[in-house]
Amino acid sequence: MTEDQIVSKILQDAQGEVETALRKAAQASEDVIRQQKEQALRDAEKAAAPILARAKEEAEAARRQVITEAQTRANWNILSEKRQIIEEALAAATTKLIENLRSDTDSYVSLLSHLAREGGVALGGGDLELLLNAHAARLGLDLDALAKEVEKETGAKTTIHLSGRRIKNIGGVLVQADAGRRTVDNTFEGIVERRRRDLETIAAKLLFAD
Amino acid sequence: MSASLSEALAKISAAEGKAKELLSKADLEAKEKVRRAEIEARRVYHEAYEAHLGQARAGAAQVKEAREAAKAKAEEALKEAERQIAALRRQAEGRFEGTAQALAEEILSAAWGRA
Numbered sequence: 251m252t253e254d255q256i257v258s259k260i261l262q263d264a265q266g267e268v269e270t271a272l273r274k275a276a277q278a279s280e281d282v283i284r285q286q287k288e289q290a291l292r293d294a295e296k297a298a299a300p301i302l303a304r305a306k307e308e309a310e311a312a313r314r315q316v317i318t319e320a321q322t323r324a325n326w327n328i329l330s331e332k333r334q335i336i337e338e339a340l341a342a343a344t345t346k347l348i349e350n351l352r353s354d355t356d357s358y359v360s361l362l363s364h365l366a367r368e369g370g371v372a373l374g375g376g377d378l379e380l381l382l383n384a385h386a387a388r389l390g391l392d393l394d395a396l397a398k399e400v401e402k403e404t405g406a407k408t409t410i411h412l413s414g415r416r417i418k419n420i421g422g423v424l425v426q427a428d429a430g431r432r433t434v435d436n437t438f439e440g441i442v443e444r445r446r447r448d449l450e451t452i453a454a455k456l457l458f459a460d
Numbered sequence: 461m462s463a464s465l466s467e468a469l470a471k472i473s474a475a476e477g478k479a480k481e482l483l484s485k486a487d488l489e490a491k492e493k494v495r496r497a498e499i500e501a502r503r504v505y506h507e508a509y510e511a512h513l514g515q516a517r518a519g520a521a522q523v524k525e526a527r528e529a530a531k532a533k534a535e536e537a538l539k540e541a542e543r544q545i546a547a548l549r550r551q552a553e554g555r556f557e558g559t560a561q562a563l564a565e566e567i568l569s570a571a572w573g574r575a
Contacts, residue, residue: 253467253468253471253472254471257472257474257475260472260475260476260478261475261478261479261482263479264478264479264480264482265482267483267486268483268485271483271486271487271490272486272490274490275489275490275493275494276493278493278497279493279494279496279497279500280497282494282497283497283500285501286501286502286504286505286508287501287508289505290504290505290507290509290512291508291509293509294508294509294510294511294512294513294516295516297509297513297516298512298513298517298519301513301516301517301520302520304520305519305520305521309525309526309527310526312526312527312530313526313527313529313530316530316531316533316534317530317533317534317537319534320533320534320535320537320538323538323541324537324538324540325541327538327541327542327545328541328544328545331548331549332548335549335552335556338556339552339556339559339560340563342556342560342563343559343560343561343563343564343566343567344564344567346564347564347567347568350564361568361572364572365571436571438567441567441570441571444570445567445570449563449566449567452562452563453559453563456558456559456562457551457552457556458548458551458552
């Protein structure tokens with residue numbers, strides 16, 4: 251080998267090593283970028299998982315809340331409408347009742363007397379006062395006869411007088427004792443209130459049962 | 461040592477020096493390339509991370525749209541209630557008089573103490 255060939259060989263080898271080193275560097279560069287990209291995706295997925303899970307949870311809770319509220323409101327609206335119709339039926343019933351009674355005065359007087367007597371007995375007799383509406387007050391109840399009946403049932407000396415005060419009700423009587431400290435409410439409104447639960451049940455069956 | 465041998469050795473030595481220089485430069489160039497790649501890799505990392513997370517957040521927002529879908533169902537439930545109420549009214553109208561009469565009799569019975 252001549253000296254020129256040796257020189258040429260040395261430079262050729264060096265050039266080969268240079269190319270190899272640069273190729274390796276390029277490969278290493280590509281690798282590090284690719285690895286970082288992959289790592290970024292893994293990290294981002296890890297970070298995104300709880301965000302997505304929480305969003306799903308919140309969305310489901312919100313969905314349930316919205317639907318439950320609407321169903322509750324819908325049920326309430328139906329119930330409220332039923333109550334309204336039942337109230338209207340009860341009001342119509344009391345109107346019908348009083349119309350029937352007023353068209354048959356004898357029956358109404360009998361009923362008022364019965365209600366007054368029951369109230370007087372419940373109060374145990376004594377000095378009793380009857381409160382009536384303007385119409386009932388004009389019917390002329392036999393208060394002495396009523397007092398005797400109450401006295402007979404209670405055994406207590408009894409007087410009954412009609413109050414000068416008129417009540418504004420549909421019908422029936424208020425009986426008071428001890429100067430108004432004790433009262434029996436035998437008005438139709440009072441009777442309806444005492445029997446309200448039963449009357450509502452009857453009305454609901456008649457109006458809404460299939 | 462003959463003059464020609466001495467010249468030859470000098471030439472070879474110069475060539476070796478040149479080769480070392482080339483390798484040294486190549487080494488520096490390679491290191492610089494890798495350094496720049498690492499900087500680029502960090503940029504790529506953040507870009508990819510934010511892009512993917514952004515997609516996930518957008519997905520989360522879509523999931524929340526379920527609430528809007530639920531509102532449609534809720535409105536449907538209320539409309540159904542309105543239909544039921546209208547049907548109740550119609551049914552009650554047909555039975556109203558009879559019911560009022562029955563209730564009036566019931567109240568009268570209660571007034572007479574028969575209930």
